[in-house]
Amino acid sequence: MVAIAVPASLSACSLQQNIEGIPECTDSPRVPNSALVLMAQSVPSAQMLPCVRSVPVGWTFGELSARNGSAQFMFDSDREGMSALVVSLQSDCSVEDTSQVSSDQPGTERYERVSRVTNGFGGERIYTFDGGCVVYTFDLRGESHAEPVTEITNALGFVSREDLADQVSEHSDGRLSLDPTE
Numbered sequence: 001m002v003a004i005a006v007p008a009s010l011s012a013c014s015l016q017q018n019i020e021g022i023p024e025c026t027d028s029p030r031v032p033n034s035a036l037v038l039m040a041q042s043v044p045s046a047q048m049l050p051c052v053r054s055v056p057v058g059w060t061f062g063e064l065s066a067r068n069g070s071a072q073f074m075f076d077s078d079r080e081g082m083s084a085l086v087v088s089l090q091s092d093c094s095v096e097d098t099s100q101v102s103s104d105q106p107g108t109e110r111y112e113r114v115s116r117v118t119n120g121f122g123g124e125r126i127y128t129f130d131g132g133c134v135v136y137t138f139d140l141r142g143e144s145h146a147e148p149v150t151e152i153t154n155a156l157g158f159v160s161r162e163d164l165a166d167q168v169s170e171h172s173d174g175r176l177s178l179d180p181t182e
Helices: 002-011 034-042 147-153 161-171
Strands: 016-019 048-052 059-067 070-077 081-090 099-101 109-116 121-129 132-140 156-160
Touching: 034 048, 034 059, 034 070, 034 161, 048 081, 048 132, 048 161, 059 081, 070 147, 081 147, 121 147, 132 147, 156 161
Parallel strands: none
Antiparallel strands: 016 059, 048 156, 059 070, 070 081, 081 132, 099 109, 109 121, 121 132
16 A cells, blocks of 8 residues: 555656565455556556566566656566566667567567577567556576466466456455556
8 A cells, every 4th residue: 555655656756666565466456566566656657567477496586667658667587697687667668670479468569579599588579558658678698598478478478458457446345546647
């Protein structure tokens, strides 16, 4: 509940807020996930929010960082290195020099950009949707090249802004809104 009040200060200045919570993909939690609320308020145009379904063995959730206009979280891997995956929520992304592929996430378009296939794997997976986009930036340094991409991306998903707004309203008996009006 406290984290719901923190994002209100984000609209007044360019404050960066680091929190420990994992933005979990949950359909009907008792309490709205504060990490998701913070991300939603950081990018108020985004109609979808990246979330974590599970943390695979060997992977560790790093931290969530949010500021006006963007939010990101990262994962470290015992095999692939520190910041092996950074997930960024933004209001706009460039898909220049990418290849569009079939999306595995409903309501999104997906693009891929490979930057390195030696000494591990480097690249980006970009999901675009109404009001925003999410970029998965891979910097895998292990010997398995791109194999861990499937493992970690299967552990991620999206929550709609509408569902999160409903959770906030329901939890507060209608007193709070994810997107308060002026």
